[in-house]
Amino acid sequence: MELITEFAVEYRNWILFTHIAGSIIAIGAVTATDLLLLFFKLKPGLISVISRVAPILSIQVWLGLILISLSGFLLFIPLEGLEQYWLFKLKMLLVLGLFLNGIFLNVWVTPKFSELAPEWEQKTPRVKKFMVIAGISTTVSFVCWWSVVVIMKVFY
Secondary structure, three states, X not given: OXXXXXXXXXXXXXXXXXXXXHHHHHHHHHHHHHHHHHHHHHOHHHHHHHHHHHHHHXXXXXXXXXXXXXXXXXXXXXXXXXXHOHHHHHXXXXXXXXXXXXXXXXXXXXXXXHHHHHHHHHOOHHHHHHHHHHHHHHHHHHHHHHHHHHHHHHHO
């Protein structure tokens, strides 16, 4: 553990850069996905394009989440008492929410999105139900990611 602490102190600037870069990578993909979904509401005929792009953006979100998790761990180790701050606890709760919501989005929403693409324009009951669930999950993702970024601004 001492070796990790020494590494974290010596390379703090690079670790912080990685932390911020991971956030930029992820929030860029989240924002792009949300804008695509909004655009899709206006142009439902583009469902097949969006269903192909969403998994690629999902990989980008996971890459960003992994980068901020690993770098965040390295930033946290040398800072004793950080876990006492309510803002840090809130950020960790948001990151946990991002992980859980990300799993849901990847395991259920993205595959279902592709499955429902052929019947999208008919607005079947399955599509309507899916839109509500996916909309809630996407909103949770968007709000959590942007909240994490705002909290990072306060900490760094």
